[in-house]
Amino acid sequence: MKGSPLAWAGPPARLCCLLLLFVVLIGRGGADGGGGRGTSVYPAAVVYPHHSRQISWKPRAFLYQRFLTDDEANHLISLARAELKRSAVADNMSGKSTLSDVRTSSGTFLRKGQDPIVGGIEDKIAAWTFLPKENGEDIQVRRYMHGEKYMPHYDYFTDKVNTIRGGHRTATVLMYLTDVAEGGETVFPLAEEFDDTKDATLSECAQKGIAVKPRKGDALLFFNLNPDSTTDSLSLHAGCPVIKGEKWSATKWIRVASFDKVYHSGGNCTDENESCPKWAALGECKKNPDYMVGTEALPGYCRRSCNVC
Ligand SMILES: *[C@@H]1O[C@H](CO)[C@@H](O)[C@H](O)[C@H]1NC(C)=O
Ligand SMILES: *[C@@H]1O[C@H](CO)[C@@H](O)[C@H](O)[C@H]1NC(C)=O
């Protein structure tokens, strides 16, 4: 007697409660995801997952179209242009050559969060990659003029010194700040091709493997480490020579651990590692200035041996 009304009322009652729970969960999801409750680690950075497209699994690479607004791209160029001009003049006065044999482009680093626009871009990168902002290096902006290129290389390191600060570079986000009329593609020559419809406008250098044409505002994310943290030899990549036009790009390398944690002692001029004099003698101050010298905001480990204090 008691059981029958209950049995009758059972299924609809349960359905009603499930629906209610569902609505509650959706409501919570919306509020948390909005990031507007003051508890999130980063200010709300809006990224749209559907703007990101997987272009390769070997290596893991993704393209996000119009990741940067035109204003953001132009802003990074103007910050870098001013810095490149400043360092060219300084080099001229000191008689130092600015030309490197390895890389034919010119580049400069923008201090992390140096203004709200740079900081906002870094927030978006963190949200897109699911990798914390503190693991990122300073953004490097590069300019490639006609004929300039970046030879095939890996972003991960094979030496110990370069990985002390933050460990390996697990991921790279390469943002294109200009359209390039011809050439300047990013190419992964060892990538496993899965798309045989090749873009007919790619330059010769970009024919092998998988290539991405630079388009203002687009961002390319690729991983230098496999999911099991071993280095991915298929992540070899190059910047094809610019054939027509000028190419500007901005790179954010992201480490496996914090890049910001630098332990240094007050204002005194010290080395932070007993091997500093040896490393300095081996030319590491020049080869590896980020670690050895650092910046004013993020001093390196061997400032004394590098004679910068
Ligand atoms: C470097 O200095 C020389 C002579 O002082 C000058 O002609 C040249 O334009 C300078 N170059 C740059 C990049 O400032
Ligand atoms: C720097 O060194 C001097 C002399 O050894 C010491 O008196 C001073 O407290 C040190 N300053 C800092 C910030 O460590």
Ligand SMILES: *[C@@H]1O[C@H](CO)[C@@H](O)[C@H](O)[C@H]1NC(C)=O
């Ligand atoms: C100095 O660097 C070496 C090599 O990376 C490391 O093993 C050692 O722990 C460092 N020493 C200090 C005091 O940080």
